[in-house]
Amino acid sequence: MELFTNQVLAGIATGAIYACMALAVVMIYQAIDHLNFAQGEMAMFSTFISWQLMQWGVPYWWSFILTLAISFAGGILIERLLFKPLAKAPVLTNVAGFIALFAIVNSVAGLIWDFTIKQYPTPFGSAPFLGSQLISTHQAGMIGVTLLMLVGLYLFFQFTRIGLAMRAAAALPESARLVGVNTSWMIALGWGMASAIGAVAGILIAPVVFLEPNMMGGVLVYGFAAAVLGGLSSPLGAVIGGFLVGVFENLAGTYIPGVGNELKLPIALALIITVLVFKPAGLFGRAIVKRV
Amino acid sequence: MTAMLNVKDLRAYYGQVQALHGLTFALNEGSLTTLLGANGAGKTTTLRAICNMVRSTGAIEFEGKPLSGKSTENVVRLGIAHVPQGRGTFTTMTVEENLQLGAITRTDRKNIVADIERMYEHFPVLKERHTQQAGTLSGGEQQMLAVARALMLRPRLMLLDEPSFGLAPLIVRELFKILGKINREDKVTILVVEQNAQLALELADQAYVIETGKIVMSGNAKEIASNEDVRKSYLGY
Numbered sequence: 392m393e394l395f396t397n398q399v400l401a402g403i404a405t406g407a408i409y410a411c412m413a414l415a416v417v418m419i420y421q422a423i424d425h426l427n428f429a430q431g432e433m434a435m436f437s438t439f440i441s442w443q444l445m446q447w448g449v450p451y452w453w454s455f456i457l458t459l460a461i462s463f464a465g466g467i468l469i470e471r472l473l474f475k476p477l478a479k480a481p482v483l484t485n486v487a488g489f490i491a492l493f494a495i496v497n498s499v500a501g502l503i504w505d506f507t508i509k510q511y512p513t514p515f516g517s518a519p520f521l522g523s524q525l526i527s528t529h530q531a532g533m534i535g536v537t538l539l540m541l542v543g544l545y546l547f548f549q550f551t552r553i554g555l556a557m558r559a560a561a562a563l564p565e566s567a568r569l570v571g572v573n574t575s576w577m578i579a580l581g582w583g584m585a586s587a588i589g590a591v592a593g594i595l596i597a598p599v600v601f602l603e604p605n606m607m608g609g610v611l612v613y614g615f616a617a618a619v620l621g622g623l624s625s626p627l628g629a630v631i632g633g634f635l636v637g638v639f640e641n642l643a644g645t646y647i648p649g650v651g652n653e654l655k656l657p658i659a660l661a662l663i664i665t666v667l668v669f670k671p672a673g674l675f676g677r678a679i680v681k682r683v
Numbered sequence: 684m685t686a687m688l689n690v691k692d693l694r695a696y697y698g699q700v701q702a703l704h705g706l707t708f709a710l711n712e713g714s715l716t717t718l719l720g721a722n723g724a725g726k727t728t729t730l731r732a733i734c735n736m737v738r739s740t741g742a743i744e745f746e747g748k749p750l751s752g753k754s755t756e757n758v759v760r761l762g763i764a765h766v767p768q769g770r771g772t773f774t775t776m777t778v779e780e781n782l783q784l785g786a787i788t789r790t791d792r793k794n795i796v797a798d799i800e801r802m803y804e805h806f807p808v809l810k811e812r813h814t815q816q817a818g819t820l821s822g823g824e825q826q827m828l829a830v831a832r833a834l835m836l837r838p839r840l841m842l843l844d845e846p847s848f849g850l851a852p853l854i855v856r857e858l859f860k861i862l863g864k865i866n867r868e869d870k871v872t873i874l875v876v877e878q879n880a881q882l883a884l885e886l887a888d889q890a891y892v893i894e895t896g897k898i899v900m901s902g903n904a905k906e907i908a909s910n911e912d913v914r915k916s917y918l919g920y
Contacts, residue, residue: 559773559784566771571759571788
């Protein structure tokens with residue numbers, strides 16, 4: 392029983408990271424209807440920026456806040472320079488853009504910081520959480536930060552005018568323009584926020600997977616899986632999807648004979664395909680009520 | 684009376700296809716004007732061209748300011764509300780959120796709350812349904828919502844694209860009564876595009892008739908209504 396609880400809690404902890412990545416993916420998907428393949432690399436780059444700031448002697452939380460601000464601005468910049476010109480281009484052109492961005496960010500990070508793995512600190516420590524052996528304080532911190540971020544985003548989208556405008560721009564761009572919303576900037580803002588959310592994910596996972604340019608490869612795949620599982624139209628679904636994928640992955644690795652660590656990923660993906668066959672909008676994707 | 688909106692030699696294009704062939708007309712401040720025409724005559728395109736939603740040439744001036752080169756959202760910010768064909772309802776949001784979106788460019792937050800209440804007075808059914816997802820409203824209710832959303836901008840000019848489309852005759856009458864009231868009491872200049880010529884001519888004080896992208900007739904709504912050609916082609920008697 393303790394093994395089971397242990398695995399579930401550990402699953403929730405890594406699930407928190409998948410949830411962050413899924414959230415970032417959903418933000419951009421809502422804005423431009425494309426999956427951002429470079430989301431993980433952007434997160435990795437942000438993490439390197441925070442690491443560099445700490446190397447220069449900036450305290451952890453200051454470097455955290457600075458990195459979020461830099462990532463936010465960077466996300467907007469990427470949208471303005473690369474994806475705004477591609478707004479009316481075919482899907483494949485956009486995909487090529489994402490892959491190019493992936494490759495560029497990955498190599499630039501390698502060029503600046505090289506490919507050796509680096510230690511990354513955690514502000515939460517790694518002692519047992521509340522004296523229990525089940526999860527560490529860092530894992531508890533990861534869960535806490537993710538939930539906090541989700542609540543913050545919910546409040547932003549539900550109760551601020553700019554959040555409302557962003558939702559309008561994502562739902563019906565033409566109607567949004569007709570009430571005076573500058574939809575183009577709303578998309579850029581979505582990119583900025585997604586980039587900052589990704590930075591949080593990178594910073595939280597770095598103490599676990601260590602810092603190096605390829606650190607987010609696996610994480611992003613799980614993030615996509617979580618986003619699809621929860622429903623690409625639902626930020627809450629993405630987060631729940633993240634936790635579910637994390638838990639399922641751990642339990643499958645532990646209890647299904649022959650799966651172990653190596654086959655976790657295919658098992659998780661099989662789960663997603665199963666869900667999509669029976670519920671194509673994802674678990675929490677909005678079934679839009681419409682009367683004609 | 685001064686002209687609030689001046690349209691000169693407006694030509695509009697969808698790709699290679701030209702939809703408007705040199706439209707010239709003017710709207711007087713405070714007027715309620717209707718633009719009549721058959722399917723495909725270019726009525727919708729005219730409204731879309733005013734808001735720069737299609738590629739067009741020619742001159743459009745609103746209160747003396749040229750609109751060409753302005754983005755749709757900046758045209759709207761000048762005080763031109765556009766109720767599009769199909770109503771443009773944000774179906775996944777609540778009725779109240781739809782109304783708030785109408786006022787999204789305004790900075791006078793206190794008045795917005797009061798304006799939402801005023802809309803509920805104009806359209807009591809919206810108050811009953813204010814927390815409901817807008818997509819669950821009936822067609823008529825959604826049209827009321829679209830008009831209310833447009834009014835939340837506190838527009839100087841309101842463009843309506845076939846507000847009667849798909850609505851029961853009784854609802855259309857009610858809607859048109861409200862439009863007349865808004866025009867008189869709130870001093871909103873209105874340009875309404877309609878296929879329901881009879882009702883539109885009863886409501887409007889000015890009318891233009893458009894055929895294959897050109898204005899073929901203009902004048903006082905009563906005169907137009909009694910014109911024999913118009914009666915035959917658009918009123919059916």
